[in-house]
Amino acid sequence: MPRLFDPLSLRGITFSNRIAVSPMCQYSAVEGCATDWHLVHLGGLAQGGAGLVLTEAAAVSPEGRISPQDLGLWDNRQIEPLTRITRFIASQGAVAGIQLAHAGxxxxxxxxxxxxxxxxxxxxxxxxPLAPSALAFDEGWATPAALDEAGIAAILRAFTEATKRSLDAGFKVVELHAAHGYLLHQFLSPLANRRTDHYGGSFENRxxxxxxxxxxVRATWPEHLPLFVRISAKDWAEGGWDVDEAVELCRGLRELGVDLVDVSSGGLVPRAKIPVAPGYQVPFAQRIRTEANIPTATVGLITEPAQAQSILTGDRADLVLLGRELLRNPRWPLRAAQELGAEIPWPAQYARAAAGTVTVR
Ligand SMILES: Cc1cc2nc3c(=O)[nH]c(=O)nc-3n(C[C@H](O)[C@H](O)[C@H](O)COP(=O)(O)O)c2cc1C
Structure with a gap:
């Protein structure tokens, strides 16, 4: 079996292959509730054969939304529409995961x-908006209010409560969004965090x-279910968060029971100079995997089955996430299986017809 289609087990969960749907905001929720759009969008991606379907960033509090149309999980009313989606994803043989976020x-x-x-x-x-320090993202953006101790405690509670709701909604993976310049990343980076209390300054504090x-979250999320963290390995900006610190952070996360680090980069400052090219973030996933000794996912301009396969056979990551390519071609995993010579099941409703073994009635 090609490595891309080898199952991956983390704690009590087995992903049928190493392809995951990367979180992608749809800005289509109503008061934080998933809509028909999410069912069709995520459901279609599950039909396409990915082993793991991660939702877009779901806000843990209303102020943590990127936009008023973000998915959220701060209220029990938001559980039921997600339950319908996780049920469908599971029916397609995929694992449903949720990304929990605060946009800061x-x-x-x-x-x-x-x-x-x-x-x-x-x-x-x-x-x-709320942030570690009262520093706007860019010109024209609001200056955030710096969180005080009570505000930070409320953020912690919000992540924990959203984790409980994720379980109730039927998710099997929680991913904490600590990348792309959102709240948890803002705390990590000296460019956004100028605090002088024990949440700012030293690496330990940031x-x-x-x-x-x-x-x-680990204490709340059941023992048998995996916890992921998405990080930006670097800010691509002078004086910013960098890979050496990311490696050190991931060693600590492993000790805390995080099962996989999903390694992205950038997003903290506008106009960062990023040398974007196919697989440009793979070296970060590889370094963290080796030096922090923790499974990693890689993401970013992965579009070809052979490319994804070689990342895995080169032991550079354990899981490959695809974003935009899956929007272009939601059945990419089924096509990749065909190209790499793996047998993976099509949905029964499509299988015989797609194989050309059914005559038109
Ligand atoms: C429409 C869109 C929405 C996105 N929303 C999120 C998100 O909610 N959370 C996140 O961590 N990344 C988000 N991303 C980043 C993707 O998950 C992914 O890291 C990025 O697109 C690079 O992968 P790709 O080259 O395969 O698209 C988004 C990307 C796109 C294109």
């Missing part, structure tokens, strides 16, 4: 296709909130 200073914007990319004014339904969230 990047909260309160509009869906990208609506035109305005900075913070929504209060008069248009925006809100004052990583404290993420470690506390990981610990609290």
């Amino acid at each position: 200073r990047k909260a309160g914007t509009e869906a990208p296709w609506r035109g305005v990319s900075t913070t929504l004014p209060l008069s248009a339904g925006g809100w004052i 990583t404290r909130l993420l470690r506390e969230v990981a610990q609290a």
